[in-house]
Each structure stands twice: as structure tokens, then as C-alpha cells.
Amino acid sequence: MRPLRKTCLVENNTSILPAVQSLLPQLGREDTAAIVTHLPRLKARLAHLSAAMPGMQHSIAIKTNPHAQLLRTLVEFGYGLEAASIEEVRRAKAAGCPVNQIIFDSPVKTRHEIAEVAYEKGMLVNVNTLAELKRFPSDATCILGIRINPQVHAGSPEMFDVSKNESKFGVPISQQSDLIQAALNYPVNALHIHSGSQMQNLDAQKEALIGLREVAIAINTQSPGKINTLDIGGGLPSEPLQAQTKMSIYGAMVQEVFRGTSFKLVTEFGQWVHAPAGFAISAIEYVVRPDRVFIHLGADFFMRDAYTRARPFPLAVVSAEGVLRQGEERPFDIAGPLCFAGDYLAHKKNLPGDLEENDLLIVDETGANTYALWSRHCSRTVPSYWAWDGNSIVKWSERQTIGF
Ligand SMILES: Cc1ncc(COP(=O)(O)O)c(C=O)c1O
Structure with missing residues (x-):
């Protein structure tokens, strides 16, 4: 202790x-x-995140701490919000979050929920399965993304490991040809991964990031510019304020993997931002x-x-x-x-x-x-x-x- x-x-x-x-x-x-x-700790944490991953959209996971005033504060500081349910989407809007900084990631969106967000211009809505794509109107104005299961073992504890082969989250990256075809057939402009919470193994996460990049490039080879946004999720364990080395290392890794590409990068950190705050x-x-x-x-x-x-x-x-x-x-x-x-x-x-x-x-x-x-x-x-x-x-x- x-x-x-x-x-x-x-x-x-x-x-x-x-x-x-x-x-x-x-x-x-x-x-x-x-x-x-x-608040001083929260500010310090956010500043470190933005410095470690410059030029990216950081939408903080609401599920980690949904207090209404805290959400308003994050928005005032210029950060977006990631919603795991339609209720969280509504909380994000009530907190004044610009729609184009909100990400909607529920794995079980109903048709009604999809109707509620489909015309939210610029909201990133990530589908969890290819079947979900069929529920979106072809003229939807939200940014449609597909969640990919990167099938890596980033060292998350069992309960938070969402990247196992049998995970309920995302389309397995091994089904790459189905993924590419779906992205080409539907108005999909984004891809998403979240490998799991409390990741211990950043080398495995690097593999996941490279996999994400390669699928995006494969889609864009067939349809140039189709994928323009990559959401790399959250998942970094908390670390002391005095030595925020993990985030620095991870930030450098993300920049290295995407160097030379023009994708807009988006993150969804929860625990790393909030724990010490x-x-x-x-x-x-x-x-x-x-x-x-x-x-x-x-x-x-x-x-x-x-x-x-x-x-x-x-x-x-x-x-x-x-x-x-x-x-x-x-x-x-x-x-x-x-x-x-x-x-x-x-x-x-x-x-x-x-x-x-x-x-x-x-x-x-x-x-x-x-x-x-x-x-x-x-x-x-x-x-x-x-x-x-x-x-x-x-x-x-x-x-x-x-x-x-
Ligand atoms: C899709 C998604 N994004 C982001 C997060 C936030 O993860 P963390 O708190 O580990 O950063 C979670 C956590 O469960 C998640 O499921």
C-alpha cells in the first residue's frame, strides 16, 4: 500500500x-x-493526454464517471464524450457536448435508438456487428463506424478483455474480407477498436493498431478516401500523476503507427483520465x-x-x-x-x-x-x-x- x-x-x-x-x-x-x-488533477491529466497524443479528438468515456457537472466540466475544457448507451448520448448532449465530439458505442442499439442518432451530423456511431449496418438509413448523416475485434491479447484482466476470439464486441479482424465488403457496401467512414481495459501489453496493442490501419488502407485502396476516421478506444490502466510514463509511451506508439497517414484519430479513455482525479x-x-x-x-x-x-x-x-x-x-x-x-x-x-x-x-x-x-x-x-x-x-x- x-x-x-x-x-x-x-x-x-x-x-x-x-x-x-x-x-x-x-x-x-x-x-x-x-x-x-x-479539478487540478483532472486538468493535469487531460493536458498530459493532449500532449501525448496531439491533434486527435479525445472523447472521454462517460461510463467511468457520469456525474452531470463533471461531464459539463470536461466539455468546457474542450473534450468530447464517449457514450455506451443512448442514455449516455442524452447525458452528453445535456452537458453541452458538440454532437461531432460524441461517440456512440452501445453494442445493442435498438432501431429506435438508431433512428434517434442517424441524422446527428458528425456524431461517430460505431456498429458492433455487420447486421447492425442494415438498420441505418442510406442517407444517415452521423459518421458510421464498424467496431473491429482486433483478436489480440493486450493483457486486460479476464472480465475486461474484449478482444478474445469469442468476444461479443466487434467484427473479428479475421473476417477481413467481410469487413472490407461491408465498408464498401454501406456508408461507412470509420473503423473502431477498443482492445480492453487495463491493458498491460502495449506490444499486443500495437499489433491491434497496425491491424486497424491495414484494414482501413485495404478499404481505401478499393475506394480512395472511404475510411477517414479511426477510433482507437481507451484501455490504458491508471498510473501515478508523478510519472505518467505509460501514456507517453503509448502516445508515441500511436503516432508511430499512424505516421504518414491522414486519418482523423479519435480516443475514448476513461480510467486513465479519471482515476487520480x-x-x-x-x-x-x-x-x-x-x-x-x-x-x-x-x-x-x-x-x-x-x-x-x-x-x-x-x-x-x-x-x-x-x-x-x-x-x-x-x-x-x-x-x-x-x-x-x-x-x-x-x-x-x-x-x-x-x-x-x-x-x-x-x-x-x-x-x-x-x-x-x-x-x-x-x-x-x-x-x-x-x-x-x-x-x-x-x-x-x-x-x-x-x-x-
Ligand atoms: C468501447 C469502450 N471505449 C472506452 C472505454 C474506456 O475504457 P478505459 O476506462 O479502460 O479507458 C470502454 C470501457 O469499458 C469501452 O468499452
């Missing part, structure tokens, strides 16, 4: 302690937990000696972590007055509030041994795939949502009940 205080005290420009100290006096009796977006705090409700604390965020907020494997979130504890606990550390199990045995954020994590009831646990780097996956289990309300701009903290949304 990386103790949080090393990041938050040493790194002044990304410290979260001032944000926590501004937040605490504003919390009400019901606010046993709160969720925060850290948020944190959460929870009251420590009970301290059960010798080694267990109970908090107010469990499998409802940390859904993936409780049900699969917990991410190594940096942790710290402050007193109710916002003073960092610095006592000698010892291992604790961190139990959530839900009524089932697996509801733990983590086991055997070092926390300061002098922590007490009413202290607050700070869980850092929770910006991705947490709030977005909020679970109704046990009907607990969703915590209030805040944003820190480096100087002050503002409330983006109230604590809320989810309708059933």
Missing part, C-alpha cells in the same frame, strides 16, 4: 489535504461520506479492536473492488478537525456498511494505530468506476458530490436517494 500522506504532503500542487480541510466544516449530519472531484472520505463509525474499522462506503461505491479484487487505493486518516493522524501504523480490515460478508474495501491495510471513532478515512484515486457503478444494495443513499478547484470546494450534488 502507498500511504496517502506521502503523496498529499510532498506534492503540493496535487495535495488533497486542503480539500479535505475545506470540506469537513461543510458536511451535515447525514454526510457520513462524501465524493470529490479534484477524485477521492472519497467516510466517517470511521466503529473501531473494533484489534484490527477492524467500519466505514460508510462499501460495495455500493467500491462495487468492483468488493466483488472482484480491490484496487490499491492510497489511504489516510484525519481527525474530525482535519488533522492527519500520524500514529504508528498497523494493519486493519476496512469493512463497508452493507449486510453481506464480502463487503470490505480492503483487508490488512496499514492505518495509523491512533485512529478513533469519528475520524475520517480518506480514500484517494477513486475517480474511476466507483460513483458510476453505485449499487442499490441495502438502499443506501448516494453521498453528496463535491469539486475542489485548488482553492475552494463547491457542492456539485446533494446526497440522493436512487429510485427503484
Whole structure:
């Protein structure tokens, strides 16, 4: 475990302690937990993405964090949005995203949904199967793309690996002649891949990018200029703000693969952008000696972590007055509030041994795939949502009940 205080005290420009100290006096009796977006970190992340992959359209995956104000913020910063459902398309439009910066990627679009987007001029709509192409009118004004399964093994964990041969996502690249024929027969102008989330193997991803480029060139050889847009998806795992080497390496790789071509390149990152740009705090409700604390965020907020494997979130504890606990550390199990045995954020994590009831646990780097996956289990309300701009903290949304 990386103790949080090393990041938050040493790194002044990304410290979260001032944000926590501004937040605490504003919390009400019901606010046993709160969720925060850290805007300076978000800006830093986006700036690094744009520098690593210049001249490309970056549409950030809504599914990673769909908070309405966060989407508006991304749009204000000049970024597009990638939608995995028609509901997300509507969220993107409500956030003010220009239609030509929206990508629609649902694998199961209905005829009604297709009718809703077909004449959205410039929206990139990627079909998941060749059968889906038949549902689009021949005079559609959206940009029609075909999702290709690159059939590489980019090292994503099993649950997030969408490029296996039997994947439900995209047309297998091995069916190249069908793909080329379909692109020639329909008003297709784009191709898309997303090899999987948390890719570990960039060499395999390079193969996928080369495959994508070669299919596009093969189509354009028969019909010059037919494919003009290539969407390379997202999939890079998060990495620390202090050393964003993976994105630099990946950016250089993408530029190398497409050097000398004139395709418009589009990306759809989620986790890499959002993960470090948020944190959460929870009251420590009970301290059960010798080694267990109970908090107010469990499998409802940390859904993936409780049900699969917990991410190594940096942790710290402050007193109710916002003073960092610095006592000698010892291992604790961190139990959530839900009524089932697996509801733990983590086991055997070092926390300061002098922590007490009413202290607050700070869980850092929770910006991705947490709030977005909020679970109704046990009907607990969703915590209030805040944003820190480096100087002050503002409330983006109230604590809320989810309708059933
Ligand atoms: C089609 C598509 N694009 C982009 C993403 C974002 O992926 P990541 O958060 O790994 O960057 C996903 C994630 O599931 C996806 O399915």
C-alpha cells in the first residue's frame, strides 16, 4: 500500500489535504461520506493526454464517471464524450457536448435508438456487428463506424478483455474480407477498436493498431478516401500523476503507427483520465479492536473492488478537525456498511494505530468506476458530490436517494 500522506504532503500542487480541510466544516449530519472531484488533477491529466497524443479528438468515456457537472466540466475544457448507451448520448448532449465530439458505442442499439442518432451530423456511431449496418438509413448523416475485434491479447484482466476470439464486441479482424465488403457496401467512414481495459501489453496493442490501419488502407485502396476516421478506444490502466510514463509511451506508439497517414484519430479513455482525479472520505463509525474499522462506503461505491479484487487505493486518516493522524501504523480490515460478508474495501491495510471513532478515512484515486457503478444494495443513499478547484470546494450534488 502507498500511504496517502506521502503523496498529499510532498506534492503540493496535487495535495488533497486542503480539500479535505475545506470540506469537513461543510458536511451535515447525514454526510457520513462524501465524493470529490479534484479539478487540478483532472486538468493535469487531460493536458498530459493532449500532449501525448496531439491533434486527435479525445472523447472521454462517460461510463467511468457520469456525474452531470463533471461531464459539463470536461466539455468546457474542450473534450468530447464517449457514450455506451443512448442514455449516455442524452447525458452528453445535456452537458453541452458538440454532437461531432460524441461517440456512440452501445453494442445493442435498438432501431429506435438508431433512428434517434442517424441524422446527428458528425456524431461517430460505431456498429458492433455487420447486421447492425442494415438498420441505418442510406442517407444517415452521423459518421458510421464498424467496431473491429482486433483478436489480440493486450493483457486486460479476464472480465475486461474484449478482444478474445469469442468476444461479443466487434467484427473479428479475421473476417477481413467481410469487413472490407461491408465498408464498401454501406456508408461507412470509420473503423473502431477498443482492445480492453487495463491493458498491460502495449506490444499486443500495437499489433491491434497496425491491424486497424491495414484494414482501413485495404478499404481505401478499393475506394480512395472511404475510411477517414479511426477510433482507437481507451484501455490504458491508471498510473501515478508523478510519472505518467505509460501514456507517453503509448502516445508515441500511436503516432508511430499512424505516421504518414491522414486519418482523423479519435480516443475514448476513461480510467486513465479519471482515476487520480477524485477521492472519497467516510466517517470511521466503529473501531473494533484489534484490527477492524467500519466505514460508510462499501460495495455500493467500491462495487468492483468488493466483488472482484480491490484496487490499491492510497489511504489516510484525519481527525474530525482535519488533522492527519500520524500514529504508528498497523494493519486493519476496512469493512463497508452493507449486510453481506464480502463487503470490505480492503483487508490488512496499514492505518495509523491512533485512529478513533469519528475520524475520517480518506480514500484517494477513486475517480474511476466507483460513483458510476453505485449499487442499490441495502438502499443506501448516494453521498453528496463535491469539486475542489485548488482553492475552494463547491457542492456539485446533494446526497440522493436512487429510485427503484
Ligand atoms: C468501447 C469502450 N471505449 C472506452 C472505454 C474506456 O475504457 P478505459 O476506462 O479502460 O479507458 C470502454 C470501457 O469499458 C469501452 O468499452
